[in-house]
Amino acid sequence: MTLRASVGTLYELGLRRGERLQLKTAYLMLDGRCQFNCLYCTHAFQSRTDQKFLSRVIWEKVQTEQITELIRTSNFKRVCIQAVSYKGYREDLRQLLKELQKTSKAISVSVRAQNMDEVAEYFELGADRVSIALDVVGEKLFSKIRGGSFHQTLKLLENSSVFFPNRISTHIIVGMGETDVEVVRLMKKMYSLGIRVALFAFMPMKGTVLHNAARPSVERYRKIQLSRYLIFTGREDLIVFNEDHTIGFKQIPDDASNALLTSGCPDCSRPYYNERPGEPLYNIHSQELLKEMELLREVKW
Numbered sequence: 602m603t604l605r606a607s608v609g610t611l612y613e614l615g616l617r618r619g620e621r622l623q624l625k626t627a628y629l630m631l632d633g634r635c636q637f638n639c640l641y642c643t644h645a646f647q648s649r650t651d652q653k654f655l656s657r658v659i660w661e662k663v664q665t666e667q668i669t670e671l672i673r674t675s676n677f678k679r680v681c682i683q684a685v686s687y688k689g690y691r692e693d694l695r696q697l698l699k700e701l702q703k704t705s706k707a708i709s710v711s712v713r714a715q716n717m718d719e720v721a722e723y724f725e726l727g728a729d730r731v732s733i734a735l736d737v738v739g740e741k742l743f744s745k746i747r748g749g750s751f752h753q754t755l756k757l758l759e760n761s762s763v764f765f766p767n768r769i770s771t772h773i774i775v776g777m778g779e780t781d782v783e784v785v786r787l788m789k790k791m792y793s794l795g796i797r798v799a800l801f802a803f804m805p806m807k808g809t810v811l812h813n814a815a816r817p818s819v820e821r822y823r824k825i826q827l828s829r830y831l832i833f834t835g836r837e838d839l840i841v842f843n844e845d846h847t848i849g850f851k852q853i854p855d856d857a858s859n860a861l862l863t864s865g866c867p868d869c870s871r872p873y874y875n876e877r878p879g880e881p882l883y884n885i886h887s888q889e890l891l892k893e894m895e896l897l898r899e900v901k902w
């Protein structure tokens with residue numbers, strides 16, 4: 602088993618020196634060469650990247666027992682296991698879940714699950730939430746960029762949300778060629794199913810097929826973030842669908858800046874996951890940082 606932890610997690614646990622961001626979730630990755638070939642991913646079987654990257658974050662190898670004990674005595678509230686779909690990942694994930702039960706922390710598993718039996722097994726082994734990433738929105742784009750069937754993945758999410766209500770999450774990456782309206786419709790569907798949505802912005806990574814593709818503008822991403830926030834706070838009627846497949850808003854509510862906070866499972870913040878240092882942040886990882894940005898008038902719609 603190759604287990605890695607994100608650098609932010611290692612800073613928090615004192616295993617590496619660096620700025621501590623008061624993370625509430627520890628991020629672990631079960632690593633190996635993926636059997637799938639998502640064109641944007643550093644772990645795809647055709648990508649030529651250093652395995653210690655996932656998106657632009659560095660993940661260092663760790664020992665399972667050591668990290669379990671450190672997390673158990675830490676202030677983390679949740680552990681997120683990102684499982685790469687390498688041959689044999691399922692057995693490693695079983696073992697890891699059993700081990701991490703010793704931490705008594707809530708556990709999220711982010712995995713490209715194949716069927717309901719697989720999803721059910723992770724819950725039986727102590728997962729608090731399971732995330733099945735869609736990443737790419739739309740049948741055609743999904744099969745071209747991620748491979749496989751968008752509708753089958755959607756069906757699995759739907760069935761999982763029926764058997765495990767309010768315990769399923771998904772990930773959506775903005776900027777893969779989809780329209781605003783497609784993302785908003787999908788988020789509405791997820792909300793109706795009680796599925797949480799973690800939004801990310803596409804980040805072209807060296808060594809991947811899409812290394813030269815453009816990123817979404819921060820302005821466009823803000824609109825999608827606000828749409829998600831309005832949908833998940835029961836105010837989707839404020840979203841206006843325009844004929845050119847973009848979206849607008851009847852009004853920007855006073856609490857709109859909360860939309861910029863990282864979304865997904867409770868306590869998930871994934872700092873600096875989809876931006877380079879010094880650039881505007883797509884997802885804001887803490888309330889404190891958001892307040893600073895508001896004071897500096899950096900939150901614009």
Ligand code: SF4
Nearest residue numbers: 681732799865866869
């Ligand atoms: S939303 Fe966050 S905690 Fe949940 S699976 Fe995704 S990365 Fe992990």
